[in-house]
Amino acid sequence: MASACKLRPQPVKLSLVTEDRPLYLRIVEALRQKILSGELAPGARLPSRPELMREYGVSDSVAVRVAQILVSEGLAEARSGSGTYVRAKPKQRLTTRSFTLRLTVPFGTGSPYRQDMERQDMRGTWSYRTVTAVAPPEVRERLRLGEEGDAEDVVRTDYVFEANGEPSELSTSWEPLALTEGTPVALPEDGPHVGVMDRMHSIGVRIIGSTEEVRARLGAAEECAALRVPPGSIVFAIRRMYYGRVPPEGRERVVEMADIVLSAERYVLLYGMPRDEA
Amino acid sequence: MASACKLRPQPVKLSLVTEDRPLYLRIVEALRQKILSGELAPGARLPSRPELMREYGVSDSVAVRVAQILVSEGLAEARSGSGTYVRAKPKQRLTTRSFTLRLTVPFGTGSPYRQDMERQDMRGTWSYRTVTAVAPPEVRERLRLGEEGDAEDVVRTDYVFEANGEPSELSTSWEPLALTEGTPVALPEDGPHVGVMDRMHSIGVRIIGSTEEVRARLGAAEECAALRVPPGSIVFAIRRMYYGRVPPEGRERVVEMADIVLSAERYVLLYGMPRDEA
DNA sequence: TCGAATTTGTGCGTATGTATC
């Protein structure tokens, strides 16, 4: 029948109840409150779309949007065909990022990563791929490699670190090729020495300091996938620089640069700044 | 006319062109690419909703969603009635967070914050409010204040730091009341000494180290408002602890704890870990 | 100053595919 055709559906008037904020935001806040207060415990199921429509008297699209927002905030997790659930926040792990705290014995028993894992009774493993390459402009500038040429001038190593088998940290490391070329430690992960400090020390390069620039941003799709976290999660992006003195003149230069990415939900960075008592 | 009423609108069949990913994501990626590559410069206007519908042959709701996502990713900014524009990323400022780097002269010319500002030619100002209070459980535990009583046992100071007049950093500081009670530095901001190290030194407390736990998360509504960033922005949440030796016995204890919040978009944290050459 | 056109923000309703139980 033609009369069943609603040309001008009468919008539900909410203006009387309106507290200025849009409908979907009010519902989001109500649910967020329940989650944060613990009234809805982790793992609990949120109202389904039809339930939201009934409970708050809204349309499907508003219910969809509400769920989307809670998911994007990391508070909820939607399982297709099953429901939307309060997300259990993963326990945060400390990752120690100061080598004065980290290395109780200088040039200790392996890479910083391995020591960090051992301290927390985790099984740390990693995989990597090393290539020599022509440094991209940003790396070139940071490592002070001078003018760009055709020749390969850096050793690039991509790592995926795992804690108890779970991917935990991505890292891309850059070293000046000239520094290690022809030495036993030219390939970072091939030889008796592990870790930048240990390796550099073995060829007479003395590490005199390091810096870390810490940024936080939304993870790119591939990063989130590699770290096994939901797309759009927050990540730390750390740029670490190692400075050293290079023989024979003892000239100071950057000996390694690494870009490190890890989940901000799963990790807390611990920086320690001891002050000698002398 | 009744015949104008489309009961079953024929959905556009896209399955033949489908490359697995949903429509809206493909459009988002196309635009994101244009933004990141610089083809769409900061300030440039993105296609409006009708334009997106025409260009990609999609419906209004898809166009709406695409814009929403780009905005939520911080890549675009929507101005109602005007358009959606590529967002100009604010310049990130370094904030130096290692006192071995920060204080070239021990107990230098004021608070770390002021020194940081001076180094970058910024005008650093701050406002604060100090109260004595009964420590909440978490603070009690961190400061090792022992059993909870009725008596006030901490000095709480809330700061808002500003750089060139713009709010840049929120901080809540906690000090054990017993440490400074009756001394000239009982009130952190009232007296000749500024900054934890300077103040503690003046009453014979020797600072022997500090740690910072760095977290990143979405800012709460009030935090974003106080920092003048859009709601839902990413913030750093830093918990700083100062450790010292307290006279007369020289017992080691936590002498201050501070929770610091700053915008992750505007700031890069710089941690330096010099290694003495001895 | 005013009004028309445009654009975003919000909300309505519906349809279909697919995953889960």
Add this chain to the structure above:
DNA sequence: GGATACATACGCACAAATTCG
């Protein structure tokens, strides 16, 4: 297989902000 729930998409309507002649 059937019911349920989420994911994606279509299309429309109206308010509020902005822009511009």
